[in-house]
Amino acid sequence: MLMRCPDCDKPLQVPDDKVGRRARCSACRSVFVIPDPLAGMDETIAGWLVEDMQQVEQMKARHAALYEQLDPASRKTPAMRRA
Numbered sequence: 001m002l003m004r005c006p007d008c009d010k011p012l013q014v015p016d017d018k019v020g021r022r023a024r025c026s027a028c029r030s031v032f033v034i035p036d037p038l039a040g041m042d043e044t045i046a047g048w049l050v051e052d053m054q055q056v057e058q059m060k061a062r063h064a065a066l067y068e069q070l071d072p073a074s075r076k077t078p079a080m081r082r083a
């Protein structure tokens with residue numbers, strides 16, 4: 001997988017099965033622990049889900065408000081409006 005050196009920000013290709021192990025940056029020679037990419041991804045996805053749920057709730061509230069503003073006549077069925 002690809003990650004960035006925490007010291008010099010250089011993109012580094014590290015073996016996927018070495019997560020949690022130490023690696024050395026080829027550019028600046030600093031030693032760091034390879035982070036678990038899945039752990040970080042879970043956090044991000046959870047954040048997105050919370051955001052989406054808030055948007056859904058806001059949309060529902062907006063729709064309800066719009067419906068309340070409608071003229072009672074426009075709530076009738078199309079057949080009734082034509083008559």
Ligand SMILES: [Zn+2]
Nearest residue numbers: 005008025028
């Ligand atoms: Zn580095």
